[in-house]
Amino acid sequence: SGNNWGYGKDNGPSLWHKQYPTAKGNRQSPIDIIPQQLSQDPGLGPVVLNYDQCTSINISNNGHSVVVEFDDSDDRSVIRGGPLDNPYRLKQFHFHWGGKGCHGSEHTVAGNSYASELHLVHWNAVKYKTYGEAAAAPDGLAVLGIFLETGDDHRWLHAITDALYMVKFKGSITDFKGFNPKCLLPSSLHYWTYLGSLTTPPLHESVTWIILKEPITVSERQLGKFRMLLSTGEEEDQRIRMENNFRPPQPLKGRKVRSSV
């Protein structure tokens, strides 16, 4: 069936093109960002995040990642400015991470990867009626990427890591109200931006990527809790840990990566 893709050796990223030919498209993500090869674009203004009225609803395990969803029935939580022509509404955020002590980010910087990467997914509700429609449109999504490096405990990530035991199995979902992702932002909103795609099937080429240059710091202990998540359901005999759920960098194919000043 269409959704048996994964990150294993017999269903992983190198095989996705068989079911999802877009995998070999001209604007695939993630990519390796090479700072010294970038054009600084003075026309690129700052990104603005209005997360003050942000309201999370639930947290779930869909077998590929752990996802926190938001109420996107109005423009209460939006990202705008920078490369974006419209405000985009926050819909969900999810993470990508590695195995014990190894790397797990999707985007890399001059060939270096981070321990994990947080994606805040926003959709263009000005131009499209639904999130699903936007997810398939070339200017439908804006994903804010934040690198996670290991060091001290992150004082606010506990709210998420303490909830992970409730969504251990694929298909589990639980209430997760009142979490504001503003607390996960680094101090600087300087960014790189380029046109790319979803990094999971169906790999739609619908994402304006905005990757923050400054990583946030989380502890090995906090990251370890993500690795206790399972990509298998409670009813399955096999128990497969959810780790290394990242797609490797894809060909740039002549795309321009711009840098905020």
Ligand SMILES: NS(=O)(=O)c1c(F)c(F)c(SCCO)c(F)c1N[C@H]1CCc2ccccc21
């Ligand atoms: N990095 S990403 O933004 O591509 C992404 C992921 F990497 C994910 F792991 C997930 S959860 C597992 C797939 O449903 C995403 F939802 C999304 N994004 C959403 C964004 C909308 C959409 C539609 C279909 C599949 C995934 C997605």
